[in-house]
Amino acid sequence: MVEEMNSPRVIEAGLEGGPGQGAVLWGKASYLLNLSRKHSLWYLLFATACCGIEMMQTGGPRTDLDRFGMVFRASPRQSDLMLVAGTITYKMADRVKLLYDQMAEPKYVIAMGSCASCGGLFQKSYSVLKGVDLIVPVDLYLPGCPPRPEALNDAMMKMQDIILSEDWRRKMTEKTEPRPQMGRGGILKRA
Amino acid sequence: MHFDEIVARLRERFGDLVGEADEPDPARPSLLPGVFVRADSVTDVCRFLHDEPAMAFEHLSCITGTDFKDSIHLAYVMTSYVHRQVIALKVKLDRDDPSIRTVEEIWATANWNEREIYDLLGVYFEGHSDLRRLLMPDDWVGHPLRKDYQEQPDYHEIPTTRENPLGKY
Numbered sequence: 027m028v029e030e031m032n033s034p035r036v037i038e039a040g041l042e043g044g045p046g047q048g049a050v051l052w053g054k055a056s057y058l059l060n061l062s063r064k065h066s067l068w069y070l071l072f073a074t075a076c077c078g079i080e081m082m083q084t085g086g087p088r089t090d091l092d093r094f095g096m097v098f099r100a101s102p103r104q105s106d107l108m109l110v111a112g113t114i115t116y117k118m119a120d121r122v123k124l125l126y127d128q129m130a131e132p133k134y135v136i137a138m139g140s141c142a143s144c145g146g147l148f149q150k151s152y153s154v155l156k157g158v159d160l161i162v163p164v165d166l167y168l169p170g171c172p173p174r175p176e177a178l179n180d181a182m183m184k185m186q187d188i189i190l191s192e193d194w195r196r197k198m199t200e201k202t203e204p205r206p207q208m209g210r211g212g213i214l215k216r217a
Numbered sequence: 218m219h220f221d222e223i224v225a226r227l228r229e230r231f232g233d234l235v236g237e238a239d240e241p242d243p244a245r246p247s248l249l250p251g252v253f254v255r256a257d258s259v260t261d262v263c264r265f266l267h268d269e270p271a272m273a274f275e276h277l278s279c280i281t282g283t284d285f286k287d288s289i290h291l292a293y294v295m296t297s298y299v300h301r302q303v304i305a306l307k308v309k310l311d312r313d314d315p316s317i318r319t320v321e322e323i324w325a326t327a328n329w330n331e332r333e334i335y336d337l338l339g340v341y342f343e344g345h346s347d348l349r350r351l352l353m354p355d356d357w358v359g360h361p362l363r364k365d366y367q368e369q370p371d372y373h374e375i376p377t378t379r380e381n382p383l384g385k386y
Contacts, residue, residue: 116373119375149379152361153352153353155375161375
């Protein structure tokens with residue numbers, strides 16, 4: 027944490043006091059909250075294709091997302107970040123939206139790989155959603171087919187930078203912009 | 218049992234219901250060896266091929282369908298592990314109102330195969346226990362593997378196409 031504060035980017039927080047005196051941590055509430063938030067980014071396991079294999083590898087010992095305080099969760103209600111890792115079909119699109127709606131604010135989405143970003147290889151397909159940003163707001167796009175674990179690791183660090191740089195209150199209070207209503211027998215309509 | 222013998226047995230048993238045969242041809246390795254049968258006799262022929270000890274086609278590998286613009290062809294690919302034999306039964310269906318009796322009672326695995334054919338080609342299987350779409354959403358419009366399929370511009374207000382960003386340059 028001390029290293030964070032000494033970096034040239036950060037000017038709004040600091041640590042005062044010396045050995046044996048106790049220490050005072052001062053700074054903007056926004057910064058301190060974002061700092062804790064950024065280091066406890068729990069991500070939702072959402073693997074629908076080969077990107078999921080790379081995501082598992084990223085959580086494994088070589089790149090080891092745990093060291094950033096990132097732990098995978100099996101429930102959207104405990105997650106801060108949705109990693110859309112893989113191809114999303116129209117049949118799945120309703121479910122993606124449902125999972126996203128169940129996550130508590132503040133919530134973030136990474137579109138991992140070509141398929142989640144724009145449909146990728148299945149651009150001309152009849153059954154594949156042409157990018158997950160058509161149904162949920164995406165914070166970060168990660169190209170690759172599939173991206174290597176190092177790339178996902180880098181994307182996670184970029185995600186941390188985004189979190190640190192934003193106003194926490196805005197993220198807490200802002201309404202998610204209106205998204206298409208899933209209708210005509212869609213799963214959300216029935217619920 | 219050789220392919221010719223199987224076809225001969227079928228002709229002997231079913232007569233006119235059995236049509237032309239696509240013989241195994243080394244020059245055309247992609248051609249599926251098979252025999253055409255009349256659509257209304259498919260359950261009888263399948264039952265015969267499944268039950269007869271000399272045939273014993275106890276496994277239905279897959280059902281495929283093709284839209285040939287004037288008609289829809291189905292191919293029932295079946296395997297006999299006992300006799301190490303593969304054969305395909307082929308059926309021509311009317312394209313405007315494709316309908317055929319289900320073979321679910323003979324091979325339970327046909328349930329999903331037929332749902333897939335129904336979903337993608339719009340073939341109706343009479344007597345099927347649960348004929349719903351398999352791959353596409355339930356409220357999808359049209360059958361995507363038909364040659365004249367036109368995709369809807371949006372699904373649940375989600376656009377089904379995406380602009381190519383390189384098109385601007």
